Amino acid sequence: MATYVIGFPRIGEQRELKRALEAYWSGKISQDELKKTASELRKRHWIYQKNAGIDLISINDFSFYDNMLDTSIMLNAIPQKYKDIENELDRYFAMARGDATHKAQEMTKWFNTNYHYIVPELSEDMDFKPNIEKIKEEYKEAKELGIEPKVNLIGPITFVKLSKVKGDEKAIIEKLIPVYKEIIQELKKLNPQIIIQMDEPYFVTNPTKEDLELLEKVYNELAKDANIYVATYFEHSNEANEVLAKTPIKGMFLDFVHGSENSIKALVDAGKEVGIGIVNGRNVWVNDIEKSAAFVKGLTEAVDSDKVHIGSSCSLLHVPYTLKYETKMDEDIKSWISYALEKLDEIRVINKLVKDEELSEYDKEVLEGNKLAIATRKTSKKIHDPIVQDRVSNLTEKDKKRSVPFEERIKLQHENLKYPILPTTTIGSFPQTPELRKLRRDYKNGVISEEKYKSKIKEMIKECVEFQESIDLDVLVHGEFERNDMVEYFGEQLNGVAFSQNGWVQSYGSRCVKPPLIYGDVSRPKDMTVEWITYAQSLTDKPMKGMLTGPVTMLNWSFVRDDQSKKTTAYQMALAIRDEVEALEAAGIKVIQVDEAALREGYPLRNEKRADYEDWAITSFRITTSVVKPETQIHTHMCYSEFSDIMDAIEAMDADVISIENARSDNSLLKIFKERGYKGEIGPGVYDIHSPRVPSKEEIVEQINAILEVLPAKKVWVNPDCGLKTRKWEEVKPSLKNMVDAAKEVREKLK
Numbered sequence: 001m002a003t004y005v006i007g008f009p010r011i012g013e014q015r016e017l018k019r020a021l022e023a024y025w026s027g028k029i030s031q032d033e034l035k036k037t038a039s040e041l042r043k044r045h046w047i048y049q050k051n052a053g054i055d056l057i058s059i060n061d062f063s064f065y066d067n068m069l070d071t072s073i074m075l076n077a078i079p080q081k082y083k084d085i086e087n088e089l090d091r092y093f094a095m096a097r098g099d100a101t102h103k104a105q106e107m108t109k110w111f112n113t114n115y116h117y118i119v120p121e122l123s124e125d126m127d128f129k130p131n132i133e134k135i136k137e138e139y140k141e142a143k144e145l146g147i148e149p150k151v152n153l154i155g156p157i158t159f160v161k162l163s164k165v166k167g168d169e170k171a172i173i174e175k176l177i178p179v180y181k182e183i184i185q186e187l188k189k190l191n192p193q194i195i196i197q198m199d200e201p202y203f204v205t206n207p208t209k210e211d212l213e214l215l216e217k218v219y220n221e222l223a224k225d226a227n228i229y230v231a232t233y234f235e236h237s238n239e240a241n242e243v244l245a246k247t248p249i250k251g252m253f254l255d256f257v258h259g260s261e262n263s264i265k266a267l268v269d270a271g272k273e274v275g276i277g278i279v280n281g282r283n284v285w286v287n288d289i290e291k292s293a294a295f296v297k298g299l300t301e302a303v304d305s306d307k308v309h310i311g312s313s314c315s316l317l318h319v320p321y322t323l324k325y326e327t328k329m330d331e332d333i334k335s336w337i338s339y340a341l342e343k344l345d346e347i348r349v350i351n352k353l354v355k356d357e358e359l360s361e362y363d364k365e366v367l368e369g370n371k372l373a374i375a376t377r378k379t380s381k382k383i384h385d386p387i388v389q390d391r392v393s394n395l396t397e398k399d400k401k402r403s404v405p406f407e408e409r410i411k412l413q414h415e416n417l418k419y420p421i422l423p424t425t426t427i428g429s430f431p432q433t434p435e436l437r438k439l440r441r442d443y444k445n446g447v448i449s450e451e452k453y454k455s456k457i458k459e460m461i462k463e464c465v466e467f468q469e470s471i472d473l474d475v476l477v478h479g480e481f482e483r484n485d486m487v488e489y490f491g492e493q494l495n496g497v498a499f500s501q502n503g504w505v506q507s508y509g510s511r512c513v514k515p516p517l518i519y520g521d522v523s524r525p526k527d528m529t530v531e532w533i534t535y536a537q538s539l540t541d542k543p544m545k546g547m548l549t550g551p552v553t554m555l556n557w558s559f560v561r562d563d564q565s566k567k568t569t570a571y572q573m574a575l576a577i578r579d580e581v582e583a584l585e586a587a588g589i590k591v592i593q594v595d596e597a598a599l600r601e602g603y604p605l606r607n608e609k610r611a612d613y614e615d616w617a618i619t620s621f622r623i624t625t626s627v628v629k630p631e632t633q634i635h636t637h638m639c640y641s642e643f644s645d646i647m648d649a650i651e652a653m654d655a656d657v658i659s660i661e662n663a664r665s666d667n668s669l670l671k672i673f674k675e676r677g678y679k680g681e682i683g684p685g686v687y688d689i690h691s692p693r694v695p696s697k698e699e700i701v702e703q704i705n706a707i708l709e710v711l712p713a714k715k716v717w718v719n720p721d722c723g724l725k726t727r728k729w730e731e732v733k734p735s736l737k738n739m740v741d742a743a744k745e746v747r748e749k750l751k
């Protein structure tokens with residue numbers, strides 16, 4: 001029985017790699033200096049793992065940018081357009097982030113995480129061949145520290161399935177088999193017994209029969225005379241487990257946190273080794289060590305214990321490094337969480353308990369601390385608020401349903417709001433200038449008074465409202481100047497939500513995020529946005545939209561507590577935000593937008609779990625929004641356009657108006673509306689805000705006309721895509737003016 005982790009974070013506990021990367025990109029340090037930092041970080045991370053008693057320590061989990069991109073390099077899957085760049089590392093960065101003359105490869109989310117990978121571009125005619133210099137170097141470094149490492153590779157099927165493929169997927173996978181074989185032979189030259197972890201998480205996402213046939217074929221070939229362990233994570237992979245049991249692989253590393261349905265029977269019966277990934281690599285709450293040990297014991301009673309290993313559910317990449325820099329965090333909350341380093345201790349102690357091995361003094365301390373944390377979490381007043389719990393248990397159907405059906409209330413809203421046909425609006429934010437960021441920082445750091453801060457923000461709101469009136473927009477916004485982030489802004493004002501000082505998690509490349517910690521029952525002690533929005537409304541006779549972040553998005557971008565169901569936490573969040581909706585309405589706001597930017601990415605990876613997610617996610621949105629009068633208009637916004645498989649769910653949210661990102665997607669969204677229609681009013685973005693270019697009026701007219709071909713004019717709103725806050729005023733002003741003028745021109749023709 002051994003301990004392992006699937007992978008370890010690499011950005012550095014003080015984000016050293018981020019700093020070095022950015023310094024290199026801006027020409028401040030040399031390539032050698034960057035490589036030196038990388039090497040030092042790798043060593044530090046291996047030593048951490050070694051000292052914590054982890055037996056199987058990975059190499060090749062390090063990356064300058066992303067492991068999928070590393071795999072492209074390993075397989076020489078380099079598109080022609082980058083071949084003119086001589087320097088290897090610069091070519092690598094050009095593929096990742098572009099340079100003056102090269103466009104970057106696309107980036108997208110790694111399964112249902114907030115980590116983004118660089119999407120490989122593959123074609124059948126590529127000259128695939130092995131390049132394992134990076135791995136060799138890391139192997140040598142690890143050996144120097146006395147570590148015999150396992151090598152992490154992304155398996156060929158997951159690699160290809162997640163790529164953009166020109167030509168036949170299967171043909172490419174078949175072409176890659178000999179390349180992987182060669183790589184394995186090369187690795188065996190380093191050590192004939194070398195352990196190779198092949199990541200195939202693709203197989204947790206409802207693989208087809210053909211996928212499974214391919215899986216069998218690939219691993220029959222690759223695992224013939226090598227120590228191959230296939231890792232799946234983020235869900236169970238029962239279908240794959242059964243197939244792989246028939247191949248010569250040594251074993252599998254499985255996720256027992258998210259894939260609690262994981263079956264190991266087929267694997268065990270076939271004599272395979274099984275890694276029980278019981279320590280959560282995706283969330284930060286302490287593991288219940290004794291409970292996990294008992295679980296593993298039960299699971300493995302009938303099994304040769306040499307064949308069972310204990311580790312993390314997935315790479316620890318998705319959690320922060322260490323609690324040691326959390327000097328300001330509430331001591332209780334701190335005792336309830338584990339970052340990567342603390343998780344290593346959990347893995348070691350669980351392993352010892354399962355094996356009935358004697359605990360060291362330090363192990364005992366870890367275990368005692370853990371038991372105490374588990375106990376206090378059950379009863380702490382910081383977590384448990386009976387009032388909130390009662391509110392959730394007293395929810396009734398009435399709380400989840402608007403009082404009047406859409407067809408009736410939309411008429412009342414038109415009377416109430418009096419907007420024209422093809423009404424114009426924006427998604428909420430306006431440019432965030434450096435001065436604005438400084439203002440918020442100064443306020444946060446106590447450099448300026450609250451009074452000064454508020455008056456400055458109000459000045460900006462006023463200017464923003466005046467601008468919107470000057471171009472004749474129909475439904476206005478206040479501009480969101482007081483927010484640096486749509487989740488953090490609300491999280492900071494809610495009970496039950498905490499923030500870390502150093503809880504950084506890599507999002508992509510050098511970029512990290514610090515997700516809020518939803519640790520306890522959530523409630524809203526006081527108004528969060530009312531002052532700003534009523535001030536904005538006082539400046540205009542046009543309707544002012546109140547802007548809120550929805551409950552599902554709040555959850556999907558946070559570390560969510562694991563001591564109650566996500567549904568319960570979502571309902572608590574929904575009620576807290578509902579309180580703000582009510583307050584806005586009471587203060588005279590007639591249009592309220594509840595953004596659910598992250599609803600889509602919260603979808604489970606397995607089809608059989610979708611219905612449950614949709615049920616609580618949609619219900620949460622409805623709890624938040626159903627409280628308003630029929631004549632109050634509810635908007636929502638979503639940042640993506642792949643809607644074909646979730647249209648029913650979107651419609652079931654029962655918003656009156658939905659704005660959707662559209663401009664970058666070749667109107668793919670519109671095809672769906674054409675095919676199936678849509679109940680409510682809709683604002684598909686009419687121009688792409690991701691570029692500084694100002695779209696002409698003519699261009700926008702054309703776009704509106706394209707929309708009118710698939711949607712009746714009386715349902716269409718005219719708005720840009722989201723993200724105005726990332727643009728400059730010089731770009732936003734003319735663009736929006738052209739948009740309003742375009743809407744007017746089309747309106748005239750409709751008369």
Ligand code: GLN
Pocket residue numbers: 427428429486547595597637638639722723724725
């Ligand atoms: N209201 C937010 C904004 O305009 C929405 C952000 C988003 O869509 N992610 O910035």
Ligand code: ZN
Pocket residue numbers: 597637638639640661722723
């Ligand atoms: Zn958006």
